[in-house]
Amino acid sequence: MADKIFRVNMTDLSTSLEDVPADWAGHGGRGLTSTIIAAEVPPACHPLGPNNKLVFAPGLLSGTAASNSGRISAGAKSPLTGTIKESNSGGTSAQRLAKMGCKALIIEGQPKDDVWYSLSLTPEGVTINTEDELIGKGNFAVVEGVEKRCSDKIGILSIGQAGEMQMSAANISVKDPDSHVRSLGRGGLGAVMGSKKIKFIALDAGDAKVDIADPDAFRAANRAFTKALVDHPVSQALGTYGSNVLVNIINEAGGLPTKNFSAGQFEGHEQISGETMHDIIVERGGKPKHGCHSGCVIQCSQIYNDLKGNYKTSGMEYESIWAMGADCTVDNLDQIAEMDHILDDIGIDTIETAVAFGVAMEGGVLPFGDSDEMIRIMSEEIAKGTALGRIIGNGAGSVGRTYGVTRVPVVKNQAIPAYDPRAIKGIGITYATSTQGADHTMGYTIATEILGVGGSADPLSKEGQIELSRNLQIATAAIDSTGMCLFVAFAALDDETCLPALIDMINARFGISLNAADVTNLGISILKTEHAFNQAAGFTNLDDRLPEFFETEPVPPHNAVWDFSGEEIDSFWNF
Amino acid sequence: MNRKEVSHNEIPPIPGAADLLLTTTPGSPGAFSSLLQGGFFFHTRRGITLNEMLCSLPGFDQDYINGRIQTIFIDGLPADHLNQTLIGTSAVIAISAAMPGLAGAIFRKNGVHASLRTSQESMQTISRNNDTDTPLLIQLKLFNIIAEEKSEQILRTGCTLSGSSLGKFFNYRLPLLTHIENCMFNGKKTSMEQLRPLLQTTEFIHLSLQEGS
């Protein structure tokens, strides 16, 4: 069965199945969402208006047995940044979409009346239903309610109250194999889904399976790929401590933004470290190692139980723990887990929201370290849409503007995550130049040498640093376009069998003959496509800048400042 | 010593450190391994290399040091070379396995992404006094897999911790107290309730763990 584009028009409530255009066929994940957004969305449109489109796409290998391939991408014009946006997540939806032959789901238009809907996807197409019962509910109630109505085998994409209220930090939540949720976070795609008046999307693939053109070659390549992933020492660290293993390291480097980016080390870092979290999880009978989707062999996720040993939350990542922890000076993992759970339920981004709290603390709205008040504001203000709740729910920039705070760590209005760019300059270049606002995942480490984008300038010169950062972003865009979990990148960096095995799997799945150069070119073209969209939306080189305070306020303990000139940053796009 | 031989050296206490012997329930010393993320203290000679210092620790051998230790910080600055000489009168050293993310790659020793570090010239470094004969005080922090693999042996052998850091550890890991069967502080049997306030006022404590039967 050939893959199809599933299209839904929410203005006239029509649906269609379309053939996949030839030039979209080689894309998956971010490559496909960004290609579709660039082709079909007017760059100057209002992100919450009828002309924006919300696109979901599985990875190229989703639905197959390929390790770590079950990531789903969502794309749109972001209401937080105004730029093009792609976000990806684990959960069960990518596999369901791929198995039902959905190359991409495109949702366009906007209902004229004040009625809420849900979508139901099967291999036969899309049905649009009106929805009353679950409106106003959080994600956990939605998952429970939809499973009761349908089956616990289906995939579910949903929004919580934040998405319904179109807050700029709202997520789209993705049901995971345990009927908890993962998040398509950053950039406010939940608000776009809310603007289309869709509360949830149910995905029922039935018994459908993905076709593999050359099953033997696929199996052999998957074996090599999986071995490279499992054997890599970074995978071992991720599987034991999750990405939160980074707290101690980044704190030691003086790059752990603390108290709204006023320091680079947090006194309470040991209380929130990956090491401590691991021990607490084990002590309470949780799971320190857990996959966000079936088929993940690294398993950086975890199940965190409360003091009584009952489930509290899962999949807490370093960046979320940093944001609710060091940035707000909260040194209690149980309080952080409680907040993580609430934010998952409301369906709002943990990084953006917690950085917004840090700015609010700076502005005197609540004291630094007051996690009880943070929890109250999340449950009683954000979830209910009070004025304060909406100010915070619209992100760190919104809080800064409202309370006259000048130390507002955002780029293109998106909160800077867990690595201080004064102490770790290479990440600062990514924050400044990313096509999607400050985002640490845009320049993740990956096999620049294997992809032939190792760079030629003196690596210690600023020119060399910009070149390396550019190449990392190209390589990352390439991996993102396969739709694989980005954590495969570490093995791909060090193990020369890993990336070729990934390419072999794609070739065996589709009966094509991609090579590394094709993958690199894909990365270049995705980055250029996204940049061109942003320029057409009105962004200029002056938007590729870090906030002024990074240049003027040295960050202790090393007292470094950000010292890249605008001209140096602008050279990023000379390719 | 044969370079591959596992060292069983003891780590000498910091002079003046109080003595603490904790007897744990069977099988539980490993539960204390993250204690050493806060570091333990010992004196060594100035001019020793990083490699020599690590080789002198209980349970560390050259293969382990070369293979497992992929991220090293000295006074908060990433280090690339094990033959780096340790100078001055004190140093805070942190060691870790290979770490994820771009930041992890940037800080990895001799990593290809090291050029993306903030240059050390633009950072304020600790001024070093190399003129005296005083020994070098090391605070060594063991992170992640290194802590999991090596802390237990070090804790059984005995190592010196700061009293406040041990006190803080027991505050946020209260359930661990149920794993402590017996506590001897400076040779006297002491309850954990009595011990905890003492920790806050004791600069250094030489802690040894032993497993009960």
Ligand code: SF4
């Ligand atoms: S490594 Fe982590 S993020 Fe990646 S697929 Fe596995 S659990 Fe999900």
